[in-house]
Amino acid sequence: MSMLSLIVFLPLAGAIVLAAMPTIGPAVARWAWVAVSAVELVLVGVLWVGYEDPGQNALAYEQQVPWIPGVNSSYHVGVDGLSLPLVAMTTIVFLACAVYALRQPDRPRIQAALFLFLQGVSLGVFVAADLILFFVFFDLSIVGMYFVIAGWGHGNAARSALKFFLYTFLGSLALLLGFIGLYVAAAPHTFDIPELVAATPLDDSPLTGGLVLAAIVVGLAVKTPTVPFHTWLPPAHTDAPATGSAVLAAVLLKMGTYGFVRIAMPMLPEAWRSWAWAIVAIGIVSVLYGAFVALAQTDLKRMVAYTSVNHMGYIVLALGAAGLVAEGAEQARSVAVTGAVVQMVSHGLITAALFLLAGVMQDRAGTYDMGSYGGLAGPAPRYAALFAVGAFASLGLPGFSGFIAEFQIFAGSIAVAPVTAIALPGILVTAALFLRALQQVFTGPTEGRSPGFADLRVRELWSVGPLLALSVLIGVLPRVLLEVIEPASAALVSLVGR
């Protein structure tokens, strides 16, 4: 078994063991979850250390086993500079959730099994090199998250979970339709990702190519989500448990944006270039809409959820700009793609931290309503400090990973298409809304639900702290990450330019 298969199937095996053995006690289950997640992190660390850039349209740590030869679909996995950072981010976020949930009292064994299952399938999405394999893991992540929200959520969890399931399932089927279109157009028929990238099957048929791209973009846009397909996101986040929200925002949303760089752009370069302006427009609208709607929220979790729409908008904007092929703009487009991938990692770390912190609020005081708090920095200084760090990281302050990402996104995009500068106010609005939230919740006299608010406990500190520390690390020493991403972005840009 190759390294990647081990990374994907270890958590799945852990999930089966935990689910199948009712005799496992709560404490053992919680620590088993932490242990498996920690082992995963070590394995991914080994993977990272041994990683060498495989070159254009090639994968490292590749493994391929026939699955359904009748339709040329195989169990094919591998990583490159676009997927490895997401694999690493995923394992870190899941470990943080495992630590965070160490005190969670509600059915810990089943919860641990469900999250390990989610971890396995999420990693599966990022390492899949076959469209059907990608879809299998993609769909299973939806099922897993449905049960997380429905089973451990609060408020109107059943309804939010239903909306989430139906909406994202619709998206996944649009995606599948696009995959079938690619398969039918390719000669010989295949679902293999590198083969389809090499073949670019729909280059000569703009109409079918456009329709297939539309199906894939709709499917990915629901998952990402971009305006106007984002309406499932706020209720799902509001009613999900803290760990569920963290995984949903950090990992599941990335499946959408990752799909753009893995599937839509390299397989349909012709169609992507033709429709690049539309993608850029969707990105700009998402950035501005997400920011302004977030500004209007009084519920902390809804606010962070809408900033996700805003942050995902930057990624879509950059990827659209990468399709605007102009003379001598290769470098700028590559910078935009690098920025987009860094943003995926950065948003994962920061938003997971913010949602876990929001979960602390729900634990202590039972509400996310920012108006119910005031002067929280007095009783909970550590909480206030970490929240402030998270907020500054999220608004893109230099020194944090968000700055590296957004700077590159705008540097690349504006160089290719100056008009993308109209998305810049999005950064200002996010800065304003985070500062306002900090002021409202943490400063002033201690009132409302703030008195008696217990400060962060050790497990909470050790789950949120490392996420934010990594964001700072990337912000200060971006080379470690950029060295992996940059060759892959350059390769992607040249694939799109074909």
Add this chain to the structure above:
Amino acid sequence: MQMRPALLLPEILVFVGGLVVLLGGSFLPRQRQWIARAVAAVALLGATVAAAVAMAGPEQSAFSGTFAVDVATGAARIIAALTTLLVLGVASGELAGSPRESDTYALLLFATTGVMVLAGTTDLLVLVAGFLLVSIPLYGIVGLTGGRSGAEAAMKTYLMGALSGILLMLGVTVLYAVAGGTDYALLRDALPGAPAAAVGVGVLGVLAGLLFKAGGVPLHFWIPDAAQGTGGTAATFLTTVPKIGALVAVYRFVATISEGDGSWLVVAGVLATTSMVVGNLAAYWQTDPRRLLGWSTVAQVGFLLVPVAAAGRSGLALPSFLFYLAAYALANVAAFAVTAALPHHRELSDYRGLARSRPGLALALLVALLGLVGTPPLAVFVGKLTTATAAWDGGHGWLALVVMLNSVLSLFYYLRWFAPAFARPTDNGANFPGPGGTATWPAATAGVAATASLGLGILAGFLWAALEGPLLF
């Protein structure tokens, strides 16, 4: 052109098994009727082995070219025999010790024989014989096991069956008249030159008869009533096994006539679409799980008709169709077996909290329903994926879109069922019987079928190779 009855060994085994069960059962005391069940199981297993051996050999035809022993027949025989075996598992809980136990088993075997004949025939007259061989035992099964509400269901089934039998025979007569014979090879060559209106009437008549058996629109009305009104055994059987034979017959028939006239493929596509849409929309607000499943099987017939629209136009059409049949049978049996294990829970809301009391049963239900939706890596997913691909490959890209939209539609009502099952139980919630007792058999059957549905999906590649082969006319 010879008789070669040895080629019909699986059919003979099942039929003789039925006779033995019928006669032997009369001499068995009530508490030892399990012997009849064991004989039935042995006959079905024997038929499976014989069919598998025949599949490994070359394609042949028997009885002067009226019966084809090819990959479609082989697959239908194995799926039908094994599905009936699972139905016996459901019956073991429900019927054990009941007055009509061995009679029901005999009827199940006779109907299964008819299903195999329907699937393999390449002659319209044998098709009629197969149709009757499935229908007549089926009326008995619905009526025998259902109690009072079963009588109504049997009546409805019988009336619809009689009507569609007449339509089928009318169609056969017309086609005989215009083609001068009933052999498929002859129809293929003669129909393109025959008067189009007469051919249209004939083909639609035959399709109507087969769609009754399959439970597809427009002759589907008996399915939800029968699924709701009759017992668990009969409901499982009639929504699964007859479809296998009827749909393979539809495939073979459409493949034959569309060689000369491709517009029949569009007709198949339209029939597929209406079955999907009607079944899904009607299932929406059902509150009885069996009735909901009944409508869901109507929708599933639509999905199964999708590859028929690509018959002969895409190399994927036949293997994807046969794979979907097997996958559907497993998922559907699993879902019905869960309802048979909880015979007194006749409202969707009664399932609230099932996961806390009976986690295994809830998991089987989840696998069955997600399987019917088409969630990977379960078998129906592979079926849906490959059938939609076949349709697009065969020139009907719009059908792939219809399949996807209908899958989303279907998710909603399946969720109405399994979401409560996994929700927190209410304080005065329904009590679930503990494991054990007569419900052990159906519960175990649900588990076996659900596991097989998962296994078939993961190991799809192995089975796929066995399903590729030419179709005989």
